[in-house]
Amino acid sequence: MNLEKAAHIIRNGGLVAFPTETVYGLGCNAFDSKAVAKIFEVKNRPKFDPLIVHISSESQLEDLVVEISDTTRKLMTAFWPGPLTLIFKKKKTLPPIITSDLDTVAIRMPNHPLALNLITKAKIPIAAPSANPFGYISPTTAQHVKDQIGNKIDLILDGGPCQVGIESTIIDATTPKLKVLRWGGLEIETIEKIICQPVEDKTHSDVHPSAPGQLKSHYAPHKSLILFETDDIEFRKRMEKQYKNIRFLLFKPDKNFPKNQCEILSKKGSLIESAANLFSALHKLDSSDADLILAEKIPETGLGRAIMDKLKKAEHKRDL
Ligand code: TXA
Ligand code: MG
Numbered sequence: 001m002n003l004e005k006a007a008h009i010i011r012n013g014g015l016v017a018f019p020t021e022t023v024y025g026l027g028c029n030a031f032d033s034k035a036v037a038k039i040f041e042v043k044n045r046p047k048f049d050p051l052i053v054h055i056s057s058e059s060q061l062e063d064l065v066v067e068i069s070d071t072t073r074k075l076m077t078a079f080w081p082g083p084l085t086l087i088f089k090k091k092k093t094l095p096p097i098i099t100s101d102l103d104t105v106a107i108r109m110p111n112h113p114l115a116l117n118l119i120t121k122a123k124i125p126i127a128a129p130s131a132n133p134f135g136y137i138s139p140t141t142a143q144h145v146k147d148q149i150g151n152k153i154d155l156i157l158d159g160g161p162c163q164v165g166i167e168s169t170i171i172d173a174t175t176p177k178l179k180v181l182r183w184g185g186l187e188i189e190t191i192e193k194i195i196c197q198p199v200e201d202k203t204h205s206d207v208h209p210s211a212p213g214q215l216k217s218h219y220a221p222h223k224s225l226i227l228f229e230t231d232d233i234e235f236r237k238r239m240e241k242q243y244k245n246i247r248f249l250l251f252k253p254d255k256n257f258p259k260n261q262c263e264i265l266s267k268k269g270s271l272i273e274s275a276a277n278l279f280s281a282l283h284k285l286d287s288s289d290a291d292l293i294l295a296e297k298i299p300e301t302g303l304g305r306a307i308m309d310k311l312k313k314a315e316h317k318r319d320l
Helices: 002-011 033-043 058-063 070-079 113-122 142-152 188-195 233-242 271-286 303-314
Strands: 016-018 025-029 052-054 065-067 084-090 104-108 169-172 179-182 225-228 246-250 262-264 292-296
Touching: 002 016, 002 025, 002 113, 016 113, 016 142, 025 033, 025 113, 033 142, 070 084, 070 188, 142 271, 169 188, 225 233, 225 303, 233 292, 246 271, 262 271, 271 292, 271 303
Parallel strands: 052 104, 065 084, 084 169, 225 292, 246 262, 246 292
Antiparallel strands: 016 025, 084 104, 169 179
16 A cells, blocks of 8 residues: 555655665655755755666666666676666766766666565656765664654655665676776675676775765764774773763674673674664664764675775764
8 A cells, every 4th residue: 555655656756765675765756857856955965966766677777778788787687686786878868967967877676575566666767865864874774764854755665674784886887897886785706706807996086976985974973983993902991081981883792892882783793784784783873872982893805895884984083
C-alpha cells in the first residue's frame, strides 16, 4: 500500500525517502527538475554536487545514456544490482541540475526489493542522494531519516536497517583507464579481479570536487571526533585529562576500554559487520552526552578503506 502511495508521490513531483542496501536515499522523478531542485533545498546541498540516478532494469539506460563502454557493461553484469555506481556519458534530455551540468551521469541499480519495486512501480528512474542534510552522517534506518529531515519530505518507506551500511563505490569506466571516485560498499579488490586491471585512485580531487566523497569534511557528527591507535596510551591519557566524558568507537571488543564507554562496530572484528554498523554507531555517539569521540584506526584494505575514508572525513578536532 505504502509502495503504491510512494510511487504516486514520485510520479507527481514529490519526495520519498526509501531504503537501499547501502544507505537510505531521498528520491524523486529524475526527469522533473523542480522535484530535483526540492531535493537540493531539503538537503541544503551545493549545486555543484551531482546526484545518482537509480534504475531497476537495464532497459531504463536507453533514456539516460548515449553509450556504454565494454568495461562498464562488464561491471554492470558482475555487480548490478549492488553497491556500485557507474559513470556514463549522458543524454541531453536529462535535466542539467541532476548532473551539475557535467556531460556525464552517475547511475546505479540498488540491491533492495523496496527500492527496485518503487522504481518499477513509478515507471521512471529515480534521482536520489543519501537522505541526510548535506555534510552530516548518512542515514541507515528510517528513524535516522525521520529525525533529520522527516518534516520536509512527503513519505518515508521503512525497510529496516541497511545491510551494507556505507554508500556505493563510484567507478568511472568511460575511458580505458578505470578510476575510482569514491570508496564504498564494493571492495576495489573485487572489481580489479573481474576487470583484470588496476583501478586508479581519483578519490581526492584538489580542484572542483565531483563527488562529496572527495570533499575533506563529510559524513561528520556535530561532536568532535578524533582517530586514534588503541595502543597509544600517551595520547589516550592526554585526551582523558582534557575531556570529561570520552566515548570510544572501536572496531572490535578490547578489554583495555570500559564497556560502558564503547560503541563496538563488530563483536567478531568483521569488516562487513563494521561497515553495516558504522553510521548507526556515529548517530548514537553524536546524540550521547560525550564531549569527545575517539575512533579506532583500522587497516585500509578492502572495506577498511571505505570505513577509514568515512572516519577521516568525520574527524574534527574542535577545541584542540
Ligand atoms: O549508496 C549510494 O550511492 C547512495 C544511495 C542512496 O544510493 N547514494 C549516495 O548519493 O551516496 P550521494 O548524493 O550522497 O552521493 C552521490 C555521489 C556524489 O559524490 C556525487 O558527486 C557523485 O555521486 N556523482 C554524481 N554524479 C556524478 C558524475 N557525473 N561524475 C562524478 N561523480 C558523480
Ligand atoms: Mg551523501
